[in-house]
Amino acid sequence: MNDPVVIVGASMGGLRTAEALRRNGYLGQIDIIGDEVHQPYNRPPLSKDVLASSVSHEAVKFPHALTESNTNWILGTKVVRADLESKKVIDAFGNEHPYSALVIATGLRARKLSLPNSDALGTHVLRNLDDALALRAELVPGAKVVIIGAGFIGCEVTSTAVGLGCEVSIVAADAHPMVAALGTEFAAQLQARHELRGVTYFLKNCVTEIVTEVSAQGPKVTGVKLTSGETISCDVLVQAIGSHTNTEWLQDSRVDISDGVLADGAMRAIDTSGNVIPDVFAVGDVARFPNPIFDDTPRRIEHWNIPLETAKRVGQVLAAKFIDDQKYRDVVEEEFAPIPSFWSDQFEMKILAFGNLGLADEAKFIYGDPADECVWGYYRKGVMVGVCGIGMRSVVQSYRMNFTTQTKPIQN
Amino acid sequence: MKIKVDMDKCQHYGQCVFEAPEIFTLNSADKLEYLAEADDSERANVESARDVCPMQAIFIVD
8 A cells, every 4th residue: 555645735726626626536545644733723813803803713624524534633743854765754753754746835834023021921823713813812992002114914903903992013124014015005095994994003123122011921022123112012022023934844855945845837846966856845925936827037925815725636646646647748838827816904994906916016006095995006017917906896806807818928 | 426505504705606617606696506416527616616705605516
């Protein structure tokens, strides 16, 4: 009997890979190893419903049918090393897991400030369910909340916290919230709308010190000092300053982990010499892969639909590899061009985007009212690479068809 | 095949529309409309739509 397919990472990417393997006819054993104790759950509600109400794991877990005896869930178990030559991974308990194929689905973890007291009482990050539950307990009416970072997570937590009656300030190095994704003009509009709803911004600023007081349980955060010289007091400090890729366990392997896991268009990992590793795959936020919609530069895409799309791709390629050599060769050659999509709920604004906005050299207002519902187009050398709107989802969606490799994208 | 969308959960993002365009649409008011019953030939598409739903609001009730 063959060794199992071992999937390291038991979040959405890992789950969807296992499902896609089954759907494509792979009947052998699958071992899914995850460091969290929870079965896979949906992360988008973490910054919204889970923070705002008494939602539990039960409410956000993904329903799935992978309960048969040859799908082995190994949870609460962190993989610490991969041995590609002997084809096995080793977990923190010292157990070895031999594989016939390895799928890397370890995703990201939240980054923290590299300052003393970044773990003090009252400090938080938001990536996992347990993070959300811990933060929820402290978002009480009247609480003074400082959020470091004005990206997706920072803005969504802000919106939820304001809704819960907290007093929220955002500190960010950028000039505007979500400016890296949205561009200056749109981001400045968004900031104005946040400010109208009572959010205080400290922009082009960094935290130089986390101020704490002594408490019986250890140091407790009471405020932050900024590069501007100001001190803001707070009860709760949320660090929403991006993420690290979970690739340390691959450090001694030959996988190229210079920024996540480098992969080809079949989501097969690539080694540091540039060669495909045929029995190692990558999915989700951790994977850096080329997308022919845009160009041949491999990129990591931290958007909602990418774990799903990359998992489907691996399921298709890997099942073919086990079942039918000719089909495997054909499938590998097929084009893989998933259209990235994200959305974000902030106050009453529903933001929806398609494409890769970050590639644009120009953002243009194209429809609606810039101070209300509106649609913006994102262009690289005059070619549309992204579209984003507040509301007006039907209009935003109508531009999605531009992001294919077949149709020539709209010229500016 | 019977399809149910939990309209309390649905936030009308319309991600499902691209996976199963015969079943799901956004109307002119940006609200989701869907067919509650469909031929079994649509099953794979509806399963994809269910998986891509950010709110996990789509259910296939056989």
